[in-house]
Amino acid sequence: MPPSKAVQALHILLSRPKGRLLGGFRSRLLLGLSSVVVLTALLVGVLGFLQFQSTLSQEAWQDLISATNIVEQALLITPEQVLLNPDRLPRLAELGNSRFRVIRTEQVFLEIGGRYPTQSTGWIKTERPLEYGFVLQAALETHSQSEALRTFWQTELLALPISLLLALVVAYLLFGYLMHPVRHLTEATHAIAQQRFPKPIPVPPGQDELSDLAESFNRMTQAVEGFLERERNFSRYASHELRTPLATLRAQIEALEQGLLTPQESLPAIKRSLERLEHLLAALLALTRIPHKNPEPVEVGAVLHAVVQNLLLKEQQRITLKGNLGAQVLGYEELLQQALSNLVNNALKFSQGQVEVEVRQGAVIQIHIRDRGPGVPEKDIPRLGTPFLRVQPKVDGMGLGLALVRHIASVMGGELEFSNRPGGGLEAILSLPSLEVSHA
Template sequence: MVVLTALLVGALGFVQFQSTLSRETRQDLDSVINAVEQALLVTPERVVLSPDRLPRLAELSSSRFRVIRAEQVFLEIGGRYPAEAEGWFKTERLLEHGFVLQAALETRSQSEALRAFWHTELLALPISLLLALVAAYLLFGYLMRPVRHLTEATHAIAQQRFPKPIPVPPGQDELSNLAESFNRMAQAVEGFLERERNFSRYASHELRTPLAALRAQIEALEQGLLTPQESLPAIKRSLERLERLLAALTALTHSPRKDPEPVEVGLTLRLVVQNLSAEEQRRITLEGELGARVLGYEELLQQALSNLVSNALKFSQGRVEVEVRQGAVVQIHIRDRGPGVPEEELPRLGSPFLRIQPRIDGMGLGLALVRHIASVMGGRLEFCNRPGGGLEATLSLPRLEVSHA
């Protein structure tokens, strides 16, 4: 295909060059025949050339003219008029009194130009073909590179190996859109599989204890070691723990399916406080820029704040301060007056099943769920010990920008 294209382009170039030479030759001949006609004096008996009226044209040196009437030659200009047509471009013009002015322009220079052009084309054709093949190879490789990346990434995903995002070609064509869509799909699939693996890992780790306790209670009941009145409260507590654990695991390993919405932080905090007991409500202090708004999920934010506040109330007997600050991001600070956390344990806070004080009831999933929600909403969760004692948790979330029309 490339060879045929190059041959076609060369042939078209030759034809166009030949057409251009013919047109210029015709124009040159018309120009000189007009000049000669103006220099002729025509009478009924003869035709006379006035040399002083003949302009100096370069084309005159390669031209021949003659004036005839009834096959009789009356005048020849520039030499003997050629009888053959080959190598000459001829035309004629009717004069007065039946005379005819014939003109012939030598085309040797035009023929030489055509031959030189054709020789150049023959010489340049192999080079052009080679360059065209190299360019086609490079272009094909450039165009197929995104497809190769897609193929390799697809094979990797089929083996549950998730490569880095494939490079997106520049521009807004179908290949770049396909690459962007594939990267989003691969990220979603990787997140889904990771959540499923986490759920299996967390469930196998944590369900073992309440299930073992439940089995022990049932076996003791079957063997008559305990009465139903003695076993039922323990069985009920184990089932309630299993329900809480499954709810927490489900929230920890799933992401929201709806689009984020504007959420008012102060309103969400008030809902969290309303769900506390009267005694716990008296220990909570809300302050700062409570009108701050974030873009996220109200249910998830309420869950995260509820976990942080409950955690602070659980590990502290004094007041719990909740302050909202608004800057480049919205920061929600929860400060308690408890014993704090050893400095070496601070980086681990928020890891699933981590329990700093095993004596206090809990599953070690509350802060892990908060960290997961912060990640889903594009924020982060940080901890630090307060200088005067106690722990401070800071939940930072992207601020909702308000556009002014």
């Protein structure tokens, strides 16, 4: 996607009100956490209630069976009647809320613990056959179990709003934690939508999605800024420099149309203007493009020899190569050759004597190009490499060569510096990361 369209897409994405964007996310986060808490509390409450109910029911049946065994052992049974042996039932309190009776053919012979209940609600009942046709009936009141279940359910219902409130507080704090980097991201994207490039946003601690998002956004910001800067450079440089050859072409064509010049007189000027346009567009494209392949090891000496071989024989004789020519950098051979070619040609153009090229290897690779020309005024040295800057207008050129070298140095992670030599002449120093440092 072109950089201008990418910025437009960001602008459309962020055209909604900021409060609505964050407010909607906040609402969804709170609603989601609240729903999870409510559903979890209800599920835990229902499961806990069922488990508690089953436990109470089992305990109640165990109590009833145990009390029934105690009463059965305390009975004295004869064919005519059933009596209770007090010695075998020392404490009636052990029977709790149990009721017992002994019957035979609907006739009640004995009741223990109080009147035996006739209703089924609130009681659990069991029967056990005895000798001579007697039947022992037992009942246990479940009112205490019902109260325990009711208390349990009330506690669960009371815990539900407390859990919900706690969830809302946690969601609010979590929202603030999550939104802190997102707010930085939102502000930065708003700035990019207005073609203002902020400083890199802080990367949250931890190797998670938020830190990955912040790092990706910072890389995207640098890429978009580079695209836009190259687009601005191309537009600015092209509009600035294309006027002269285009004006010359227009003047020659108008002279031909009006019969002021013959084709033989106009064609050389038109040809020169077209050649200038071709060279200018090639330089502009090189200045604004970036390489699309991965950097590779490049031997500086081999590139320098290729640059020298492309020169005229008399110019080759003026070049002296020395130093560590086997030094290697990690970069792009075509770009490095273009940069060194511009620097060498520039030295040859502004000097009539020898041009010395020395390669020094240290923490970085330094390529020194020294000429014996008049040098440059000290006030103009910091401006060298500015597009269309021509310190000596009488010398033919477009003022883009050093700008292209500076751009290539930046692409390859290096820098370009200039200084006047004490004995006369200008020294250009192209510094590039060495292959060993790049691998470290």
